[in-house]
Amino acid sequence: MTPEALTPERILEATEDVLRRYGPAKATVVDVARALGVSHGSVYRHFRTKAALREAVTSRWLERTVVELAKITNGTEHPAPVRLRFWLTTLFEAKRHKAGDDPELFATYSVLIEENSGVVEEHIRELVTQLREIIEEGVRAEQFAFMEPSVAAQAVFDATARFHDPAYAPEWRKPTIDGDFAAVADLVLRGLSA
Amino acid sequence: MTPEALTPERILEATEDVLRRYGPAKATVVDVARALGVSHGSVYRHFRTKAALREAVTSRWLERTVVELAKITNGTEHPAPVRLRFWLTTLFEAKRHKAGDDPELFATYSVLIEENSGVVEEHIRELVTQLREIIEEGVRAEQFAFMEPSVAAQAVFDATARFHDPAYAPEWRKPTIDGDFAAVADLVLRGLSA
Numbered sequence: 103m104t105p106e107a108l109t110p111e112r113i114l115e116a117t118e119d120v121l122r123r124y125g126p127a128k129a130t131v132v133d134v135a136r137a138l139g140v141s142h143g144s145v146y147r148h149f150r151t152k153a154a155l156r157e158a159v160t161s162r163w164l165e166r167t168v169v170e171l172a173k174i175t176n177g178t179e180h181p182a183p184v185r186l187r188f189w190l191t192t193l194f195e196a197k198r199h200k201a202g203d204d205p206e207l208f209a210t211y212s213v214l215i216e217e218n219s220g221v222v223e224e225h226i227r228e229l230v231t232q233l234r235e236i237i238e239e240g241v242r243a244e245q246f247a248f249m250e251p252s253v254a255a256q257a258v259f260d261a262t263a264r265f266h267d268p269a270y271a272p273e274w275r276k277p278t279i280d281g282d283f284a285a286v287a288d289l290v291l292r293g294l295s296a
Numbered sequence: 297m298t299p300e301a302l303t304p305e306r307i308l309e310a311t312e313d314v315l316r317r318y319g320p321a322k323a324t325v326v327d328v329a330r331a332l333g334v335s336h337g338s339v340y341r342h343f344r345t346k347a348a349l350r351e352a353v354t355s356r357w358l359e360r361t362v363v364e365l366a367k368i369t370n371g372t373e374h375p376a377p378v379r380l381r382f383w384l385t386t387l388f389e390a391k392r393h394k395a396g397d398d399p400e401l402f403a404t405y406s407v408l409i410e411e412n413s414g415v416v417e418e419h420i421r422e423l424v425t426q427l428r429e430i431i432e433e434g435v436r437a438e439q440f441a442f443m444e445p446s447v448a449a450q451a452v453f454d455a456t457a458r459f460h461d462p463a464y465a466p467e468w469r470k471p472t473i474d475g476d477f478a479a480v481a482d483l484v485l486r487g488l489s490a
Contacts, residue, residue, distance in 0.1 A: 249479065249483070253475075253479050256476060257476070257479035261455035261484065262455070264457050269463050281447075282451070282454055288443065289451045289487040290487060291487075292487040293484060293486040294483070294486075
């Protein structure tokens with residue numbers, strides 16, 4: 103690969119592959135460079151340390167969900183209560199797919215998440231901000247009436263933790279989980295409603 | 297100790313002491329017998345296996361909270377919404393005290409809980425049943441109007457997981473946790489209210 107073609111995105115893609123293949127304990131920057139056919143110096147030119155590379159790949163993984171959810175947050179087609187339920191459902195679906203479709207990659211990222219708590223905190227802040235935006239709109243439209251929107255947003259996020267916190271991933275395969283999710287979503291939406 | 301004085305409760309008390317002192321990996325039935333000044337055969341007369349003893353001590357630990365909460369569930373002084381909030385607060389307080397006051401014992405029981413999932417499931421069933429009873433009363437008194445009470449009870453339990461699931465114990469020391477709890481309790485109670 104020519105140096106020009108070596109974009110951060112290419113490096114992060116290759117890093118994800120390498121992490122999946124070797125596991126987070128063994129994967130090295132040299133493995134990433136080898137997978138790309140470049141020197142490890144070329145990789146270090148974009149990510150100054152192995153830790154920075156691991157942090158960036160974690161951030162990228164979490165960001166995919168944020169981008170998907172932002173489409174719902176910024177949509178105007180449906181009223182806020184409908185959008186809020188769809189947002190919560192989409193978050194649960196996204197996390198469940200990540201856990202179920204590629205369990206090895208999920209396990210890998212679970213390790214990375216442990217070592218990059220700052221990235222996770224930022225991720226949660228972004229999600230709670232999106233929730234707040236939907237709730238604010240619902241309050242303006244008099245569909246929601248309750249609590250300060252940023253307090254409400256955090257409460258909705260906390261109340262639905264069982265359906266997005268990766269610590270609960272083993273429960274997401276239970277046959278009752280969809281009913282459980284629907285009941286909590288009903289309760290939360292009723293709690294917010296004007 | 298005479299064989300007559302050797303009650304199951306005495307054995308379980310001694311087992312808890314031994315577990316705290318030696319840790320769940322090392323504690324043996326012989327240690328328990330020695331602490332009581334009896335033969336290990338005397339202990340086995342009450343608990344047929346080491347696993348049965350460990351299960352019984354786990355159950356006893358969880359049961360303390362259930363008994364405390366049952367007083368609230370069966371109280372008639374206050375209306376159901378007040379009792380429900382008090383019940384949730386007491387559950388959170390009880391778990392937080394167990395985690396904070398004696399971290400070694402909490403860590404010990406965290407290990408025991410992992411190996412006695414049946415006991416934990418029964419514990420959760422008891423808690424959700426208590427919630428259902430309070431909600432049923434609130435529905436009868438027309439203070440609550442929402443969902444089938446057993447569905448609502450499970451939803452309330454799930455929505456407050458962050459404040460009773462021991463997996464979240466590290467978060468219970470955060471300065472914002474009481475505000476976070478109050479907001480979720482408000483949301484849940486408003487969701488149930490008639």
